[in-house]
Amino acid sequence: MQDRTDGAMAIAHEWISARAGSEKVFEALAATYPEADLYALTRTPGVDLETGGRPVRTTFLDRLGPIRDRRGLTLPLMPLAWRNAGGGRRYDTVVTSSHACVKGFRPARDARQHCYVHAPMRYVWSPDIDARGGHSMLAPARAALRRWDLGSVRWVDSFAANSRTVADRVGRYYDREAVVIPPPVDTGFFAAAPRPERKSGLVAVGRMIPYKGFDRAIAIAAELEQPLTIVGRGPDESRIRALAAASSAPVDVVTGASDEQLRAHVAAAAVLLFPTIEDFGIVPVESQAAGTPVVGPALGGLLDTVVDGVTGHLAPTNEHEDLVEATRRALSVELSGQACRDHAETFGAAYFERRVRTWVG
Numbered sequence: 001m002q003d004r005t006d007g008a009m010a011i012a013h014e015w016i017s018a019r020a021g022s023e024k025v026f027e028a029l030a031a032t033y034p035e036a037d038l039y040a041l042t043r044t045p046g047v048d049l050e051t052g053g054r055p056v057r058t059t060f061l062d063r064l065g066p067i068r069d070r071r072g073l074t075l076p077l078m079p080l081a082w083r084n085a086g087g088g089r090r091y092d093t094v095v096t097s098s099h100a101c102v103k104g105f106r107p108a109r110d111a112r113q114h115c116y117v118h119a120p121m122r123y124v125w126s127p128d129i130d131a132r133g134g135h136s137m138l139a140p141a142r143a144a145l146r147r148w149d150l151g152s153v154r155w156v157d158s159f160a161a162n163s164r165t166v167a168d169r170v171g172r173y174y175d176r177e178a179v180v181i182p183p184p185v186d187t188g189f190f191a192a193a194p195r196p197e198r199k200s201g202l203v204a205v206g207r208m209i210p211y212k213g214f215d216r217a218i219a220i221a222a223e224l225e226q227p228l229t230i231v232g233r234g235p236d237e238s239r240i241r242a243l244a245a246a247s248s249a250p251v252d253v254v255t256g257a258s259d260e261q262l263r264a265h266v267a268a269a270a271v272l273l274f275p276t277i278e279d280f281g282i283v284p285v286e287s288q289a290a291g292t293p294v295v296g297p298a299l300g301g302l303l304d305t306v307v308d309g310v311t312g313h314l315a316p317t318n319e320h321e322d323l324v325e326a327t328r329r330a331l332s333v334e335l336s337g338q339a340c341r342d343h344a345e346t347f348g349a350a351y352f353e354r355r356v357r358t359w360v361g
């Protein structure tokens with residue numbers, strides 16, 4: 001006999017490895033439903049989230065030590081981990097925060113499941129975007145994981161997507177409709193950034209993993225002879241530092257920055273470089289909230305978050321030449337910082353909460 005918890009709702013997230021985009025959505029969902037129980041596949045030590053004092057229950061993968069964060073190795077085990085999660089608890093409603101296998105969370109199979117999709121599992125559907133999907137240990141399992149992912153759709157009652165691009169993928173891969181709910185951005189914090197008398201140079205922000213495109217940002221800075229500040233951390237740090245040291249342009253790599261320091265770097269720059277194809281991308285919205293325009297490809301989430309020619313310049317592709325030309329335009333024509341801030345405000349946390357409550361009902 002399974003036990004029903006006192007609370008009738010749970011929120012389950014893939015994994016907590018940094019306080020980054022998807023984790024901030026999980027945090028906002030937890031704030032929207034303060035009575036819900038919270039779950040995650042794993043939680044990297046030292047990563048703090050605001051959960052209102054509630055614990056985040058994890059799965060057996062969390063007890064594998066450093067292996068917990070090696071997704072190429074643990075991905076084939078994720079469906080099993082989620083199937084055994086929940087400790088026999090039952091819920092009326094489960095909200096899942098998905099970019100891998102959380103749709104298989106055991107209590108969600110018997111509850112009304114609302115699935116917020118950051119991206120259909122990139123490792124099996126879009127390995128060309130995220131190189132981690134090409135891990136040699138994962139390749140034999142990719143077909144099986146794709147079948148599992150398609151089968152897991154039957155446990156979901158409704159989908160939401162973080163952008164039009166992701167909603168299109170939900171339709172293409174799962175043959176289901178998804179309401180578009182942009183993720184919450186702390187626009188007020190970034191809008192409060194000190195405003196420099198003169199903006200200068202380039203900035204790039206994000207987790208240091210290959211698909212984020214920091215190598216492209218360094219190449220753009222070198223061609224345009226512009227100083228570049230890279231703010232972030234991650235497993236690709238040593239490679240990024242080597243590229244920065246070899247660049248003909250001055251490139252400063254900043255790790256361990258506080259939120260205030262990150263905000264100051266973004267607010268001081270003339271342009272944020274975002275040379276990657278993200279499903280949504282919170283960093284560009286944060287940059288606009290700080291009054292800094294964005295340069296990136298007219299692909300993925302930037303189509304939702306940047307107004308071309310008003311709050312940034314979008315390149316037709318993610319190739320070097322197109323990005324260089326878009327950056328050159330952004331540096332030569334000063335865009336309105338206030339226009340950037342006004343546009344960013346439409347992605348604030350209050351909008352997210354209202355949209356989620358309407359979706360979940």
